[in-house]
Amino acid sequence: MASLRIGILGSGYMGATYAECIARHNQRATLVAIAGGSRAPALAATYGVAHLDDDAALFARDDIDAVLIATPHALHHDQTVRAAAAGKHVLLEKPMAPSVAECDSMIAACERAGVTFEVIKTLRFRGSISRALQLIADGAIGRVRMINGRTLAAGTGIEEKHWAARPESGGMLLDMGCHNFDIICAFAGSEPRRISACVETFAAPAHRRLSAMSQISFADGAMAQMWMSFEMPRPSLPDHVHRYLVVGETGTLDIDGYGALALGRDGEWREIWRQPPIDWINRPFEPVRLEAFFRQTQSFIDDILDGRPATVAATQGRRAVAMVEGAWRSALTGATVELDTI
Amino acid sequence: MTMSDVLILGGGVTGLSTAYHLARRGVRRITILEKGPVGDGSSSRAGGIITGLLWSEPGVLARRRALELFRELSDELDGYTFGAVGCLNLFDPASWPDRARLLPLYDRCGAPYEILDTDALRRRWPALVFADGLTGLHDPLGGYSEPHEYVPALARRVRELGVTIREHTTVTGIATAGGRVVGVQTSDGALAADAVVATVYGWTNLLLAPLGLPLPVKSFVHQRYVSRPLAAPPALPAINANHLMGYVRPAHGGRLLAGIESADRAEWRVTGTNFRLTELQAPPGIDAVLHDRFSGFVPALADAPWESAHVGLLTFSSDGEPVLGPVGALPGLFVGVAFHSGGFAYNPVSGMLLAEYVSAGRTSIDVSAFSPDRFAASETAQYLNETVPQRDVVRRRH
Numbered sequence: 001m002a003s004l005r006i007g008i009l010g011s012g013y014m015g016a017t018y019a020e021c022i023a024r025h026n027q028r029a030t031l032v033a034i035a036g037g038s039r040a041p042a043l044a045a046t047y048g049v050a051h052l053d054d055d056a057a058l059f060a061r062d063d064i065d066a067v068l069i070a071t072p073h074a075l076h077h078d079q080t081v082r083a084a085a086a087g088k089h090v091l092l093e094k095p096m097a098p099s100v101a102e103c104d105s106m107i108a109a110c111e112r113a114g115v116t117f118e119v120i121k122t123l124r125f126r127g128s129i130s131r132a133l134q135l136i137a138d139g140a141i142g143r144v145r146m147i148n149g150r151t152l153a154a155g156t157g158i159e160e161k162h163w164a165a166r167p168e169s170g171g172m173l174l175d176m177g178c179h180n181f182d183i184i185c186a187f188a189g190s191e192p193r194r195i196s197a198c199v200e201t202f203a204a205p206a207h208r209r210l211s212a213m214s215q216i217s218f219a220d221g222a223m224a225q226m227w228m229s230f231e232m233p234r235p236s237l238p239d240h241v242h243r244y245l246v247v248g249e250t251g252t253l254d255i256d257g258y259g260a261l262a263l264g265r266d267g268e269w270r271e272i273w274r275q276p277p278i279d280w281i282n283r284p285f286e287p288v289r290l291e292a293f294f295r296q297t298q299s300f301i302d303d304i305l306d307g308r309p310a311t312v313a314a315t316q317g318r319r320a321v322a323m324v325e326g327a328w329r330s331a332l333t334g335a336t337v338e339l340d341t342i
Numbered sequence: 343m344t345m346s347d348v349l350i351l352g353g354g355v356t357g358l359s360t361a362y363h364l365a366r367r368g369v370r371r372i373t374i375l376e377k378g379p380v381g382d383g384s385s386s387r388a389g390g391i392i393t394g395l396l397w398s399e400p401g402v403l404a405r406r407r408a409l410e411l412f413r414e415l416s417d418e419l420d421g422y423t424f425g426a427v428g429c430l431n432l433f434d435p436a437s438w439p440d441r442a443r444l445l446p447l448y449d450r451c452g453a454p455y456e457i458l459d460t461d462a463l464r465r466r467w468p469a470l471v472f473a474d475g476l477t478g479l480h481d482p483l484g485g486y487s488e489p490h491e492y493v494p495a496l497a498r499r500v501r502e503l504g505v506t507i508r509e510h511t512t513v514t515g516i517a518t519a520g521g522r523v524v525g526v527q528t529s530d531g532a533l534a535a536d537a538v539v540a541t542v543y544g545w546t547n548l549l550l551a552p553l554g555l556p557l558p559v560k561s562f563v564h565q566r567y568v569s570r571p572l573a574a575p576p577a578l579p580a581i582n583a584n585h586l587m588g589y590v591r592p593a594h595g596g597r598l599l600a601g602i603e604s605a606d607r608a609e610w611r612v613t614g615t616n617f618r619l620t621e622l623q624a625p626p627g628i629d630a631v632l633h634d635r636f637s638g639f640v641p642a643l644a645d646a647p648w649e650s651a652h653v654g655l656l657t658f659s660s661d662g663e664p665v666l667g668p669v670g671a672l673p674g675l676f677v678g679v680a681f682h683s684g685g686f687a688y689n690p691v692s693g694m695l696l697a698e699y700v701s702a703g704r705t706s707i708d709v710s711a712f713s714p715d716r717f718a719a720s721e722t723a724q725y726l727n728e729t730v731p732q733r734d735v736v737r738r739r740h
Contacts (some may be wrong), residue, residue: 070510078521098673099563099673101670166526167534167536168522168524324437325703328536329703332700332701333367333369333702341703
């Protein structure tokens with residue numbers, strides 16, 4: 001197989017992002033068709049590919065090897081299971097699903113069908129975070145001991161009527177929390193064992209689970225805190241939309257997901273890298289934004305074509321959803337939740 | 343729209359107990375929706391007898407915990423005391439072998455019991471008339487509760503724990519979106535929640551069938567009576583008199599309470615959310631039949647006519663076991679129903695188990711055998727299409 005033939009399900013902001021990646025940037029891949037959502041016909045026309053009526057039509061195409069699913073969270077389970085049954089490899093937008101039970105069922109369906117199933121975790125592939133992960137892997141700070149993460153914003157930027165604001169979408173704890181928890185695990189390089197959390201929605205009743213403080217312990221003894229809130233009074237805090245401190249045996253990383261990456265070691269701080277500004281609204285397809293997305297889609301393509309193990313396995317998508325579910329259960333009762341019980 | 347962490351549908355003992363255990367586990371935003379006043383349904387009409395000697399391992403293990411919880415609640419709830427008089431289950435020679443086969447289960451589960459032959463029964467309870475050939479299976483931990491004490495006491499405690507109880511609010515439907523439960527529709531508008539627990543007994547399928555998730559559960563009319571105070575109330579345990587198709591126990595103020603089945607009567611179909619148990623009537627003359635039959639067994643009853651009657655419903659599943667747990671096809675929905683005639687007896691532990699499912703996703707006692715997902719859709723449809731007389735449901739008393 002010289003080129004992986006891909007169909008995209010979903011035509012919103014992310015569907016368009018991945019269409020741009022696959023049609024214009026990825027190697028060894030061909031965009032074949034797009035289905036799903038009101039903007040699908042226009043998106044298909046933009047790239048000169050087929051527009052199909054619905055997901056079933058996409059899954060039925062013989063000339064599609066893999067599907068990229070970028071639809072509302074609540075549809076992920078059903079669409080993944082059906083794609084697998086049709087023999088398609090699946091690359092699925094985060095969060096993997098609103099519940100761990102659905103994640104398990106999806107993993108089982110893909111194993112039964114013998115297809116590759118990966119979950120999108122683009123933050124791992126983005127500027128300062130991906131460089132921080134490389135530094136940790138290279139031993140720049142020794143073994144990771146402590147992590148502190150903050151995602152603080154003055155609002156969600158999601159309109160009340162948007163599907164992502166509806167209750168079945170799991171609120172921001174799922175939407176953003178699955179990113180945060182995945183990144184924390186990637187930094188720790190160990191499996192999370194226990195989580196305790198407070199989760200609140202202080203104000204806006206249309207949006208849910210907007211603020212959370214979680215504490216996580218890992219199998220190797222590392223520990224982490226994550227503070228997420230979309231209810232900060234304006235102007236919130238500068239440079240805290242996505243920021244982490246990662247403390248190792250011999251050094252510290254200060255990681256602004258959209259800004260500077262600094263390494264504190266040998267008695268001094270050093271700026272390693274700085275993210276060039278991203279214009280999310282006006283220039284979404286500039287390489288500076290698109291980079292993280294096409295790096296992940298390329299990994300998926302290469303994994304399949306070269307028979308490599310999954311770069312971001314579905315089990316890691318499940319892990320993030322389990323941490324979200326654990327945080328929520330902990331918040332319900334105040335008890336610490338053992339993640340192996342989820 | 344008001345947001346609850348957990349909405350409990352039905353303010354009977356199972357719903358109240360679920361709220362109690364959720365609140366005790368730290369859950370803060372709990373709302374109970376009850377179409378009438380609290381305890382308006384079968385809870386206030388229950389016989390209130392409890393025995394730990396049931397028919398399956400999860401049942402026996404769950405009841406053992408229920409018996410502990412009734413005793414703990416007896417200390418905790420103002421105005422409620424568990425009647426720790428033991429529970430005697432009686433069998434005629436034809437029915438005893440089936441029960442005898444369950445004794446190894448009781449041994450394995452640590453459920454204490456005594457087996458008493460007719461002579462031993464007569465020596466132990468001289469005020470009762472035991473027919474020849476009866477075998478007694480005595481549960482020393484069993485007993486009874488008075489529903490009119492227990493229900494208001496538990497409701498008071500649940501309110502103290504911060505639970506909101508909305509009475510006179512009829513749930514007309516369960517709201518779903520994206521394949522999960524997001525709340526309910528009520529006579530007062532929509533309510534949102536992360537979890538919905540349906541503990542609505544005979545009304546369950548009215549809510550589940552529209553979702554395409556009916557359960558093989560049927561309701562049967564049951565009646566129980568309380569006598570006038572007896573001049574000299576005999577000492578007796580709570581008794582499941584299987585050979586008499588009924589039960590009898592001591593009741594408040596020196597009275598006796600007894601209940602009986604109407605075996606020929608067909609199931610009762612609850613056809614609308616507005617149905618109330620006050621519409622039910624006992625078969626004509628069954629009160630006299632019951633009085634006659636039990637006066638032969640408890641002679642002291644002969645001089646004490648019935649003072650009050652209660653007619654309610656029992657719910658049975660097609661396999662006789664309770665239906666309790668999350669509904670797999672609809673994340674966020676939990677069900678507790680079909681506790682044969684032991685919904686009251688189960689309630690402290692059924693509420694505990696539902697609270698564990700909702701808050702932790704798993705239970706401290708393995709009751710996976712009670713899962714609502716255990717029934718095949720085709721079998722459910724077939725069962726619901728049949729009309730079943732009470733004599734054909736699995737014989738289970740309390």
